[in-house]
Amino acid sequence: MKSVEQYKVFSVELEGTAEGNPYVDVTFGARFERADGGDAVDVPGFYKGDGTYGVNFMPGSAGAWNYATHSSDSALNGVQGSFEVTPASGDNHGRVLRARDVLPREAPFSTENDFTFAYEDGTRYLPFGTTCYAWTNQDEELQEQTLETLSHAPFNKIRMCIFPKFYDYNVEDPAMYAFEGSKGAFDHTKFYEPFWENLEKRIAQLDELGIQADIILLHPYDKPEDWGFSRMTKDEDVFYLTYAVRRLAAYKNVWWSLANEWDLLPWKPAEDWDLYARIVMANDPYGHLRSIHNCREIFDHSHPWITHVSWQRCDLQRTAECVVDLRAQYGKPVIVDEAGYEGNINWGWGNLTAEEEVRRFWEGCLRGGYVTHGETFVDRGPKLWWAHGGKLYGDSPERIAFCRSYMESLPSGMDWVPDEIGVIDGTFTWDVTCMADSMGKGTDDVLMYFGFFRPAYREFTGDEGKRYQVDVIDTWNMTVETLPQEFEGAFRIDLPSRQYMMLRVRTVKAE
Structure with a gap:
């Protein structure tokens, strides 16, 4: 029995009439069904020239499948076959779709997945x-x-x-x-x-x-x-x-x-x-x-x-x-x-x-x-x-x-934070592009990108009872430096007065 991996292409190719213009004159397709009576998919076919017709199918689940063709050409009509679909392996995650169509929403009106993509097996795709x-x-x-x-x-x-x-x-x-x-x-x-x-x-x-x-x-x-x-x-x-x-x-x-x-x-x-x-x-x-x-x-x-x-x-x-x-x-x-x-x-x-x-x-x-x-x-x-x-x-x-x-x-919940929201108590973010965890609702993991600006330092006022770890990221030179000390209260992070710098400020201890 023929076999194909889940989400890969299984092709059926048959010989039929070449008279006239089969691209226009002949209808052709197939119905694919799981042998256990589960999924069923109707797939339209196409003419390939020289009397050859094809239909391409992407099985969405593993198991035994059957197919039966239908066509206006009697030579192509009612042809049946079977094949085995093996489970997806390696980096085969299926189609890319909107995350909201793949991943469950945490609440009825949650928008967390509205702006992202995921493979159909749930793997994140950026x-x-x-x-x-x-x-x-x-x-x-x-x-x-x-x-x-x-x-x-x-x-x-x-x-x-x-x-x-x-x-x-x-x-x-x-x-x-x-x-x-x-x-x-x-x-x-x-x-x-x-x-x-x-x-x-x-x-x-x-x-x-x-x-x-x-x-x-x-x-x-x-x-x-x-x-x-x-x-x-x-x-x-x-x-x-x-x-x-x-x-x-x-x-x-x-x-x-x-x-x-x-x-x-x-x-x-x-x-x-x-x-x-x-x-x-x-x-x-x-x-x-x-x-x-x-x-x-x-x-x-x-x-x-x-x-x-x-x-x-x-x-x-x-x-x-x-x-x-x-x-x-x-x-x-x-x-x-x-x-x-x-x-x-x-x-x-x-x-x-x-x-x-x-x-x-x-x-x-x-x-x-x-x-x-x-x-x-x-x-x-x-x-x-x-x-x-x-x-x-x-x-x-x-x-x-x-x-x-x-x-x-980064954690999957990281998203843009509006300028008017201070992601760390007492710290303004109106002049930088900022991303934080949990759709801006949390402040335990914050990114601040300075783009073409080049500050020599940045001042912060931390939340009471919290301590922070800071990464200095040079996005052009592709370096990430985790500063050795932890910070709390009011603190200052020195920067190299270069463009394309970014800071990541993470809470490491909250009392």
Whole structure:
């Protein structure tokens, strides 16, 4: 009997008719059921070309499973089979979901898990992403180099497109296209199998590296006369989205981004995106995370199909600082998916210093959000990571790795504290970004991030009867110094008058 690990992909492939256009003419799918009468999942299938049909299934539980196909083609209808699902092992934790949908709430109106993510087995997940829009549209050698780079990088999420991207520094035609045909004459009712096989392969390889594939389904950066993918009709969009989701949804590391910079597609009004979201949800039996991304006009993220806020800064200076406002407005996790990129291109969004790139990560994290990296150097290697992949040359990735490691080491209850709340009695925090335990209700573990400010010292007035331990963290030089003495009452912590410093003040004794 065939077997597959829980949360991995089990594929059924059958031979049927190749007459006409099976992408349009033939319906195909399968019902998967646990042999003990438990879970049952209906999974839509897809045509793979040359008379071959497939259906991909992600089993959510271990045990014996059966399946039976259904199709308008008699050769594909009523085919049955069985397979064994072994328990998830190692770092296989299942899908990433909103924590509120995975973890129980401590009280009926608790919001502790509203702004965070977790794997479906309950393991905490903090996204530290990167942007590599068109990496699967490059030649095979460059794709392999990208994977090699990612295997040593700190990123556990990647923003990536299906369609190629035409924009500054990225004007080449791709190695392959999603549709059959050629430039200026693509057939939007037929898909090019080698392209989709490669895309599935790359998503599976990302999964092996522990990286979530945040798949951008539509975007405006097109060659309208040569490609025309951004100008497809509504019916063509629906046809494409249906196929893409049916083909890819069984990969546990998939997220759906309906669009990159949706407002640069003004011929697709907001109600179209609601329709497209319904298409995605109808063809994804696993309920993967869903978002939509802006340029200047922010989409209304209160729409129920949106699971989290995927946001691009609308101000070149104020970026990660907006996490607090977005959380308050939408009540959902916030990812600043474009906070600006380390690099030196001519555009302001792509010539940040590494120091500023890293500062935005810490700022976003301590405000209870998440930030995505990008790199755009024109003079370090032949390709720009942000579009093509390849190699990373900047100074921010290793420091983002330190940020990720530090944030993952904190207690799960740590969250942003509003400026007006003094986290230690008599100590003001209005001029720093502050995080504390228990959603700001406790004061026994406090982080204070100074960002681009550089104080020579900080004064505290401790709670009566408490003693404190203090860590001095240099987020740029990646050091953590635990001061040898304990503090109580009024005390002063000296600092090196450098930017990007942080303090952690923990209660070690309370009488």
